[in-house]
Amino acid sequence: MKLNDLINEVNQEQELLQACDVLCNDLKEAQHAQWEHCKERGAYYGVVKGSKYLKIVSYDDANGEGASVWGFINKGNPKFNVGDILKSAGWKTPALNKARGNILEGYNVLARPNRIYGPDYLI
Numbered sequence: 001m002k003l004n005d006l007i008n009e010v011n012q013e014q015e016l017l018q019a020c021d022v023l024c025n026d027l028k029e030a031q032h033a034q035w036e037h038c039k040e041r042g043a044y045y046g047v048v049k050g051s052k053y054l055k056i057v058s059y060d061d062a063n064g065e066g067a068s069v070w071g072f073i074n075k076g077n078p079k080f081n082v083g084d085i086l087k088s089a090g091w092k093t094p095a096l097n098k099a100r101g102n103i104l105e106g107y108n109v110l111a112r113p114n115r116i117y118g119p120d121y122l123i
Contacts, residue, residue, distance in 0.1 A: 026109040052076035
């Protein structure tokens with residue numbers, strides 16, 4: 001791998017991680033606004049890095065208890081664009097039928113109230 005390719009890959013992952021941090025914060029704020037008990041318990045969203053995807057995880061309290069997968073962000077599956085938002089098919093696997101948006105193009109959590117629970121369903 002050339003040095004320029006490696007630099008571009010690192011920069012792209014940093015951009016994805018920053019966008020994921022914004023997404024996690026927006027999800028947390030929307031959840032806390034809707035559910036007071038989530039705010040009191042310190043519920044939050046976090047990012048878990050994988051080789052092909054970034055997993056967005058919802059935690060029920062500040063201790064990291066009650067974890068569930070919100071969705072996945074593509075970073076290495078050539079079938080999708082980098083930054084595509086994928087619904088979860090399970091704890092370790094995204095649904096690979098269609099992207100639900102792209103985090104690098106903006107994903108407004110407040111546009112649809114159900115987005116605090118996961119990416120949009122296909123219609």
